Amino acid sequence: MLKHEPYLIFSLNDSSYGVEAVYVREVFFLPELIPIPEAIRDVVGVVNVRGEILPMIDLEMRFGQRAGEYKITDSVVVMEWGGYKAGIIVNQVYEVVELEAEQVTNEVFKGRKLSINTHNFIDRIAKIDDRIVMLINHKNIIDFYEKVDLPTADQIATSPNYEEIEKFVPHFRKFCPNATPEERTIFKERAASLMQQTDRQDFTGLIAVAVISLNEEFFAVDLELVREFTDLRKITPVPCTPPHIIGNMNLRGEIVTIVDIRGLLNLPRGRINKTSKAMIVHQDDVVAAIPVENVFDVIYLHPSQLMQIPVAIHSNNDEYLRGTAPYRDKIMMFLDLGKILSKGELVVNEEV
Structure with missing residues (x-):
């Protein structure tokens, strides 16, 4: 590992995680997702981002845990590797920090190390101030799922509205079934805004x-x-x-x-x-x-x-x-x- 390698730090379910910032393309707040019945369980839907259809990954489910309720304060981190893009749903994005070699290890405790294999989603840990941060294997997060035929932007635009789609979706695939009407409106407005943007927003000064x-x-x-x-x-x-x-x-x-x-x-x-x-x-x-x-x-x-x-x-x-x-x-x-x-x-x- 090189010195001063930048990582984007975020939280999920009271734990801290990091992913190499070079593979992060953008961050936005969680919008309404369209479920894809053919996708595996942890690909919880797709979203239209400026005409590009991106699969959304629930990290908790990918880690083998039970998914929690999504909140309007959740965010999406869009990552790209090997020609594939995907969004991962996180609770809160903090900052980009530069990690030095001595801050990072794959040793959990003396003599015992994290195993490195093709199914490993966490392969190193880092200490940042008083926090223990688990570093994500970006390749496996993006690549370790069956590729499914995603709908095109035109297909989504001409499909029935979400309320009609939702009638035929299993309960575990429904997006935020317990959301209040006000929260659903916010999720919908975010999805519409992402679809209509022609350029990535410039967050300078915001x-x-x-x-x-x-x-x-x-x-x-x-x-x-x-x-x-x-x-x-x-x-x-x-x-x-x-x-x-x-x-x-x-x-x-x-x-x-x-x-x-x-x-x-x-x-x-x-x-x-x-x-x-x-x-x-x-x-x-x-x-x-x-x-x-x-x-x-x-x-x-x-x-x-x-x-x-x-x-x-x-x-x-x-x-x-x-x-x-x-x-x-x-x-x-x-x-x-x-x-x-x-x-x-x-x-x-x-x-x-």
Whole structure:
């Protein structure tokens, strides 16, 4: 292995993986997939990307695990090798890092190494800071499946709509059968956008944001400060703390404080229910879980799309907002999450 080999790092089911960046062609958020009955089980559908039909691979199923529910925050990493292209579905894409030879090994523990064979999907592991990252064998991921005759873009365009196709598809082949109508609309809009694009998007200067809701209002948050979204787990109350400190939660062995930011935004604090999600945010040495009602989408915003806060909704807490931006047919507030974390009095005063 050469020094400074670049790898794209992503997460899947609470584990970290890497794939050589040279084989990555693009990354986009998960769109609606069209199922192909003749494909093997882990090829879960196809998508039309600018007239090119790409098979989509469920890595969890390829690894022999049970597939989980897809989410609107999932992404697709498009890879190419040996003249073949395929997309792999992942939870979250992080960054490209350059790995040095001493960071990588195929030795699991002393004297025991990962076997190298034609069916191996993971052949090396790497240590990046405090993370263990499994490095994917790109050749086997793309090449280790029976090639099927994929439909052409014209065939897909003239075929019945997805709802008609879905009637004749086995349940395990259906795309996101439990998705809400709102989530299905988002998946469909992404698929339509990918099909209509004539060129790959230039992401220069764009800001990746998650669209969430608080008290049924839309807010955008910068994904650079968001580590993950998760279910709001069992809450352990913390005595003698301010009202915005809901309690603590155990996140895979890490104790994270749950902080309700609605008071900072002049929103009434309501009860946290079982359907609430936790947005795990971080800045420097501050890590917190912020309850949100829903996570609707992950989109890119251009700075030119940000507008000033309308006079009608000005408040004393505008310092925690970066502006507003359009979202579908509505307007959402863009939270200044960095300022909230640094100046939002999130740290519990020891004298309390």
